[in-house]
Amino acid sequence: MTLKTDENWWRGAVIYQIYPRSFQDSNGDGIGDLAGIIPRLDHIADLGADAIWLSPFFTSPMKDFGYDVSDYCDVDPMFGTLADFDALIARAHDLGLRVMIDLVLSHTSDQHPWFRESRQNRSNPKADWYVWADPKPDGTPPTNWLSIFGGSSWQWDARREQYYLHNFLISQPDLNFHNPAVQEAVLDVARFWLARGVDGFRLDTINFYFHDKYLRDNPALPKELRNDSIAPGVNPYNHQLHLFDKNQPENLEFLRKLRAVMKPFGAAAVGEVGDAQRGLEIMAEYTSGGDKVQMCYPFEMLQPKRLTADAVVQTFARMAAAAPDAWPCWSYSNHDTVRHITRWNLSADAAKAYTVLLACLRGSICLYQGEELGLPEAEIAFEDLQDPYGIEFWPEFKGRDGARTPMVWQSDNRMGGFTQAEKAWLPVSPSHLPLAAGAQGGEGSMLDHYRRVLAFRRTHASLRDGAQVHLQAVGEAVSFLRQDGAETLFCAINLGAGDATLALPEGDWQAIGADLGGIAPEGKTVVLGPWQLCLAQKV
Known part of the structure; x- marks a missing residue:
């Protein structure tokens, strides 16, 4: 089935996020895969979604569970093959679902062939494909920039006798977008997947593509202004105002190039804006004018503090002041945050009210797998943790694994219908089993409520x-x-x-x-x- 051509399909769309490792295992290894997703697409179509967003499934050493890519144009064997992906696209389109994939363009794995070549010496063809810089005279890093995963965002490399930039894990070196060849290479990645039939992209860390070419230090951020939606209070990253390690003006022109690549395919992109201070304003900048990305999601509704009526009003006022034609993509939960049922300590009635609000506000929306079941955050023992962020900041922050546990389809077995293996990559939460999709068909259930809310949204063009x-x-x-x-x-x-x-x-x-x-x-x-x-x- 070929979906109806509509270049504005993304406006007001409901996008369902799938975390492939945890959606459905088809081969009994305890890890979800692309072949497992295919028969579960009916659940998403029945829910009333317009599109799916697949978190990374590319070839990767999995230091950050796929957000460290070593081959942008292939499927990691853990998740299957390109043929499996093609079959997934075909089935999704048959069901009227568009498919968006998660492109991680700001950085690669240190196992990517580009980086392996770049780090050999200072004169190879890809020597300038990553962000390399000489140390200060005393041998310390070039700037005071900090990594989101803790410590300096610079790592010493003895072969080149230089530091390389990594805004995330040491094993995730940042690409140098000031190099036109790098821009063209990642645009070729987009072309590859568009030609394969994808309908758009979720762009990871969209505001991290460029760094300040003058390598200026970030200023300190006063304590009263610090904020973080993932691990409040434990990460020194939030002690700085990030003026120079991200959010650079050169990004606007690159986003225009990406939009031009997508346009012939009728594809759309939603960017993740990771900025606790200026997220709304950056989102407005990136989505206004009709020549950059179509939509972005800031973190205003992913905060630890419960979303209040006043906060909703202030959020839209800031957006309107920044750019009247900005287009947000709102979400309450995703693979990086504590599930909102737990984060905001919501009763079932409260959760249902918030669902109606999400469906009625202007913008597109993302639903995270299991949200429609009312899943709370899973409790994960330290010995079961997989998330490097959680391991680093334990016990003050327990990491992101509590939101990444396997989807529960059946309530009558301890693996929730996710896998036939004795053990999954993360434990299936016993607290989730009574909330399994198969146990929620009745009127008044959370799943029934989500179906009704999304049907109501479709019925009303406004x-x-x-x-x-x-x-x-x-x-x-x-x-x-x-x-x-x-x-x-x-x-x-x-x-x-x-x-x-x-x-x-x-x-x-x-x-x-x-x-x-x-x-x-x-x-x-x-x-x-x-x-x-x-x-x-x-x-």
């Missing part, structure tokens, strides 16, 4: 691509209008445990969304109890 106006916070409730053509919807969601009274806008309104838990207004007002919502259409 929720997919309409304007969003009159956004306001009334106590702990947030309300706004969505407008598209003749359709105007009023959305009000109480994000707190107290009551909230809101006035309806002028006009006549008909209550809708009762099957999502929506209540009807009383005259010109609506009184929302804890976690209640009101959805109404102007008549």
Whole structure:
């Protein structure tokens, strides 16, 4: 099946993130793979998603579980073959699902042939493909830049007698995007996968592509301004204002080149903006103007603190001030964060209210596998940890493995239907088994709620691509209008445990969304109890 050509398919799209290691194992080795994903695509289509995003499946030594790529144009044998990938694309398209893949372009594995050649000496053809710099006169690193995984982001290499830059693990050297040959090489990677049928890309660490070519030190960041959505308080990375190791202006022109490569294919990209201080503004910069990437997701809804009505209002105000045509892709959970059910300590009613909010806000959305089941964060013992970040910062931060445990499909076996192996790469959480997909078919379940919410979103064009106006916070409730053509919807969601009274806008309104838990207004007002919502259409 060939999907209908629509270059704006991404606007308001629902994108379902698959972490391949943990979705479905087809060969009994305890690790998920591409062949395992294929029969599970029906679950995602039935949910009501428009696209899937596959986390990395490329050839890799797996020091960072695929985010350290050693061959951009092949499948790691752990996950299968290119033929398996082609079969996955075909089945997804048959089901009406577009396929986005995770491109990690800012850095490679130190096992990548490009880096192996680059580190040999200072005169080989790829000598300038990575970020190399001489030490300071006293032998210390060229700058004070820090790695997200702890310590300096510079590693000494004795062969070249220089340091190389790594914003993440030492085994993940950064590519030098100031070199036009590097840009062309990674654009060729995009061309390879587009020709194979992918519909777009999730761009890992999109704001890390370029570094300051003058190698200037970052200034210190005052303590009261420090913030981190992954490991608050334990990582010295957040002691700096990252002016020079990322977020460089040269990135804009490269993103224009990438957009031009995607355009003939009708493909779209969503960029991950990793910046705790200016994420919204960078997102707006990268998505405005129609000539760079179509959408980005900042971290405002991935924070440790529960998303409040005031925070929603402030977030959209900052976006509007930065660029009115910016296009966000919102998510509550992903493979790098504690699952939001646990992170925000949500009851089932609260989680359902937040789901409605996510579906009604302007932008596209990402759902992380298992989110639709209401999965909490899994408890992982130290001896079972795989995540290098978690191992480094244990016990203050337990890492990302609690969000990466295997998907649960059945409740009647200890492996949750994920694998026939005796042991999976990460333990299947016993707390997840009662929430397995096969146990949640009934009305009122979390899975049923997600299906209903996404169906409601599809039914109303204003929720997919309409304007969003009159956004306001009334106590702990947030309300706004969505407008598209003749359709105007009023959305009000109480994000707190107290009551909230809101006035309806002028006009006549008909209550809708009762099957999502929506209540009807009383005259010109609506009184929302804890976690209640009101959805109404102007008549």
